[in-house]
Amino acid sequence: MIPSTDYIRLLPELILIVFGLLVMLIEPLLGEHNNRKGLGAIALMGAVLSILASFYQTGYEGAAFFDMIHVDTFSIFFHVLIGLIAAVVILASFEYLNLQQIRYGEYYGLILLSSVGMMLMSSAVELVLIFIALEISSIGTYILAGFRRNAPISIESSMKYFLLGSFATAFFLYGVALMFGATGSTSVYTIATTLAQGATPLAYVGIALMFVGLGFKVASAPFHIWTPDVYEGAPAPVVAFMSTGPKAAAFAVLLRVLFATEAPGWFWLIWASAVLSMTLGNIGALVQNNVKRLLAYSSIAQAGYILVAFAAAKDIGISAVIFYAAAYAAMNVGAFAVASHLANVGEKYVTLDDYAGLGRRAPGLAAVLTIFMLSLIGIPVTGGFLAKFYVFQAAMQSHLTGLVIIGVINSAVAAYYYLRVIVYMYMREPQRDVPVLKMPFALGVSLAACLAATIYLGVLPGRILDYAMASARVLVR
Template identity: 50%
Template structure:
């Protein structure tokens, strides 16, 4: 045990992004009753997040372990920190006008968003199971509240309750798994657990270790909405305010994948033979359930929720590949997924209007006639979600399935790709109503999209296309910062 608990300046810098976000988040809570102009918080949170990106990069300059080896700053952590910060920025951009329209803009919302990002940042750099748990809880509790943020709205309340109850339950499993592995190895530090598990003197039953891995898998699978723990996602995404759904489908999920990978590759690396097949089965189930359930959805938010389940399945395929290229593929995929999915949710946010009246797919009828640019952007996102070439989504899928084939997961690859052909059907439905139907009540009388939202949509679409033509830009970064297998 280290005697000196007082953090050094390096420690502070390595944990800087989270410290900064916590401070400003708390400040916003204090300022909330004092300021009438709630738009200030929009700007403040935007600049805070941008500053946090700077601090993250500064922290990346001094990589290493901190706080008694509880957190680690490496490329992998930086990558996911940047990712969740990016998601938060996009979320702030689309939230402002939405909240204003709903008459609920307040410092609270942005503070909660920042706190959630703090949790995700901790998840990204946790090197210790208690930190993992703390990170997940900080992120989740903020997300629970954000889900029910419009407290007069019944759908929000229902979603929040569901999310909270199921989420707490899943975290309990995770915690139980933590306790179990601590009991077996006497440590909660990922690297130490790895050392103990791979040492020849370790005599505890392999099935007990497997059980602890399974318990933790339940917790993580819930957070990434992997089957069979996916059932909360459609209800929550549908019920939550649209910008919050956008946020949850990208940020917390990416962070959960980060921590999932770090825990299983590092701590459970020595017993990978036991959990890799399990992840493969979960991947197949997740893709299939997500895609087939999405076929029958009429609510666009619900459809995107099932689609995000299916995409979690694709990511699990790459984890099942259990290789460095697989992890690299996960990183590329999650980053490109941010753009296409947040972009799609941004269009939904704009289209739903006050009280989220227009969230049925049929409401999009004839959008291409009334708002050609917006429809074209949504088309790019949908094509990217399908995985049509020259979009980021295509390369995401390509890298994932290439990694899977590399690890001889031939059947998983074939079934996964056939799954993506099934998925094409429901994404195409959105194109069908936008382009091939006459404008209806919902598409007539649309207001001009607010600037911040347009910026988000255009930037996301541009990023989707750029990554679709030059995936190397992101893949090289992911390659440099990847968490190597068998480290």
């Protein structure tokens, strides 16, 4: 018998599955010419209910389904984060789908169902389940990337993401298999006790291969090559989703795999990957003229900063990762939501030249984007600043001076291309006539949410930080 508390520990996922199916089932029942905007509201309701269910879980911490998932402060944090990302992206998609003539039912269904995978990734403590959850989240995003059916670039993006992503997943699976060979178990906690008695070379290879697979999912160098092409072609709200949700989930898995198992020998892997990601990401972004590509390179660099915190000592490093994941989600979803609104029909206006003079044509939108850019640079009063601050502080306390120096130099380089966007918006004359659509209400709400979260994390980080610290302690206990 499965006790009923087990279902409560799975409640957010169950709600998302139910609503995902509901959206798909209702769509064909609506007539050919009926208004389909209600579907978005149903999907939004599903996401919000799953967030509430995650909060409800605080009273029901513990393992469920024969030690497959583990509900603790760590998993609840990521459940809420992923739920919020899904909700904001659904809001931002209301007008976009209409504009680009994308079918509603499958779109919302896929967003909800791939969120199921991401949420499970953050609570799973069994490598088999982690793998299946990873596949759910990945396959969902592969398909979402190709949703602009009449744009060849979108199909190309989906195809590239699918081929390279499957390749990377195979690495992860191979790593899991070798880990099973080395320890005789796929449960994170059993692996931890076995590894504590001494690790064989097999365990090292297993960890390295798992890192390759997860490194691809978080777009860290040298597994980042796919990122700009995929982000450029995929629909902008989908990019907002897949550059934050699956990434946060993959970082959660990486935290579990590396820290809960007390795995050996990953330090220099992470160190090298962090340095490469920061450097290649920032240098790549310097020469970009397409805003979506620019943000793609920026997200590679941001993954590098997060990896710096991995290399740092346990508790503070983990809490810095968690805090950074939240701040990054807020500012990145916001930036892509603005880009999706400006892109217009067929995503025609995505170059920096199209952003010229935006400060006069759409002052509100330009101001919002400016704040997200400042946060991505790491200017005080924004979440991005404190996130970077905690990451580098954690690295300093662990005596990783070299890594901190490289990181700070990179942050300075990064300021150039983020500021370039702001300079274009406020100080350049528009080259051609770029229409700016009226701001739809739903998108306004989603932008306001991102903005509020960015500022809140920058001004009053205390509660989130305490929570991140508590999660970190749960993880390494």
